[in-house]
Amino acid sequence: MLLLHLSDIHFRKSEIGTAQDPNFHLRNELLRDVGQQRVKLGAVDAIIISGDIAFAAAPEEYEYATGWLTRLCDVAGCDMKSIFVVPGNHDVLRTYADQNLVQLLHNQIKNSQDPLDQISKQLTNRDEARLLYGGLDNYNQFAGQFFCNLLPPDRTRTSRDLTLNDGSILRLWGLNTALVSSSQDRQRDMFVDSASFQITREPGVTNLVMAHHHLTWLRQDRELEDHLNDVAPIQIFGHVHTNRIDLHRDHIRLTASATQPERGETAWEPGYNFIRVSVNGENTSRELRIKAHVRVWQTAPGGFIAKRDRGDSDTFELTIPLENWCAPTQPRPLTTVAHSSLASSMTDGATPSEEDQPALTTMRDVALRFYRLSFSKKSEIAGRLQLLESEDMSLPDHERFRQVIIRAHERGQLELLKHAVIESER
Template sequence: MLILHLSDIHFRKMEVETAQDPNSFIRNEIKRDAVTQCKSLGRPEVILISGDIAFAGHPDEFDYATAWLRELSEACGSSLDKVFVCPGNHDVVRSQANRNMVQHVHNAIKAAGNPTAYISGQFRDPDARRLLYESLDNYNAFAFQFFCDLLAPERTIAKRDVPLNDGSILRFWGLNTAFVSSSSDRQGDLFVDEASFQIPREDGVVNLAVAHHHLSWLRQSQELEDHLNDVAAIQVFGHVHTNRIAREVEYIRLTASAMHPEREEAPYEPGYNLLDVTVEGTGDNRYLRIAAHVRVWQNAPGGFRAKQVRGSDVWTHSIKLEPWTRPVNAPPTKVVLDAPNGSLGTLPEEASAMNQLRKVGLRFYQLSFSKKSEIAGRFGLLEDEDINQPDYERFRRVFQRAHQRGLIDDLAEAIRNAEKT
């Protein structure tokens, strides 16, 4: 399985699609280099983005991100439905996060003796959790098209299953480190919620955990590090704009370069990664083989090149997996829209049905608000309880109900007809 990994893209409303965009050249070079790499490595099965898609959480920034990611994915032989995202601090609308009432909740969390338990209590309060998540509404509207949108208390982690070559599952967990983010961010003063400490180990499943903020930015850094080291063979972080790879006995931890760092940063080193993940062996002798291709920008002459380790262009690692054998009579594919933690997922055998559902979701996302509302109303998929929910949550519930009532094919046909008008 090939994973194309980007972080800290920082699309700015005032710059994108203008002649004065200082990142358009680098963005084009990343696309050209990724296309070249994918010709030899294969098409990406997942396009992983570890936060900071936008710069100020503006809808136009996310719209541009959607268009550019579609262009990138198709150029690499993949498709937009392969995108998996988690939020970063620049995906937060800071004018909302900086409001007095929101800051009051943030400060109460920071002052709590047990902030993890206190956060759980705030998530149970409708007013408090709305204050904590409202600044991520624009991000969630963007992430909805990939079924990565988040809403406390039940859906605070994005989740996706992708089959590995031996029939086992690589399970992606997208953590939210940005719900207490604002202009007051300080290193060591951000948080994850209780669900981030409950990632389970399962037979035939390899966990990949991705978060925007590096562990050093979290108040619960040691606790989270200990948990991830136990459960997640692959760990991915962004935010610090510095590429690092730590290879330990039971995990590999990758910290990413920024795709669009500030020009004043020293060194100025845009970058991205490609992770080639394979299971080798069977039964009691299974190993997860990871080949990380770290691509970094070189100046004078300009171009992307491999970051080397001991003379090699590839950072390799091997992790012993627990024994597992694929069942002889594996169950058929089944899409699960109400998986644990409120996420969308699949049973662990195949993910093709989920891929098809994401394709329908992408097309639904592209429709205007009025067309989405008309289709949802026509099939009776909106209910009174949805009135006070943000738009992305209302339309997610449309999909859940369409699936539960066997209306996905009818919904897809209505979307096709709406696209023609």
């Protein structure tokens, strides 16, 4: 399993698509380097982005990001369905998050003796939850095309299953550390909600947890660190713009360089990563092998090069013993997926079953096409196929159209919806 990891891309509305874009050359070199590494490492299986896709959460920034990520997928040898994202602080619309009512909720969390309890109370109050998450609306529109959009109280994290070489599961978890982000952000004033502490160990499952803010920015740093060290052999963070690879007995913690850091930063070091994950052995002698290929920018001459570990190795490697697990001796019988089960998992943030994964792949394909249509075209198609319900009207746009796709699957109309979307693209 080969993952391509980016963080802190910071597409800035005032620069993208202009002759004054200072990062145009840098992005082009990154695409070239990914293409060259593909020849050496093989095609990428998934692209994971640990937040700050945009700079100011503007719709134009996400539109540009979608186009650029399409090109990245082309050179990496994967498709857009492989993308998995989490939000960062720059993905929060600050003019919204800085409003007095939103700041009141933020301060109640920051000043609480029990922040997790306070967060839970706010997320289960519909009006307060809407205020807390309203600043992520533009991000959620973007993330919705990958089925990574968030909606409290139940879907405040996102997950996806990938199949490793021995048939076991690499489970991606995306946490939202931008819950109380605004222009008032301070170190150790960021929070996660209780769902982040409900990641569990399961036989035949390896957890990879990705979040934007590094642990040092979280008030619950020690508590979350202890939990992740127990359940997640692979931990990935962004935000600090400085690359760090920490190899421990039971886990690797990778903190990313920014893809496009501010040029005024004292340690300006653009970068990105490839992460190879595989399982060696079987049954009672299984080992998880992780190889991180860290790519960093050098100047004069310019280009991406390998960051080297001691001993002059161009990879950072860790092998972790895994618990006993035996792959099924026979493939599981093909069964009809319970639509209600899949719909429930898509709504409450639970991980869909293995049998649901093909349906989810088709749904992501439809979501990618649906995302590119105008609001009026999406509404017309959903209305014509009778996939909108009265209760959808109170939902944010990104969630309303997510429900349209889920409902099409529930009613056996997914192919009909896909055909209608394709017709509208012409």
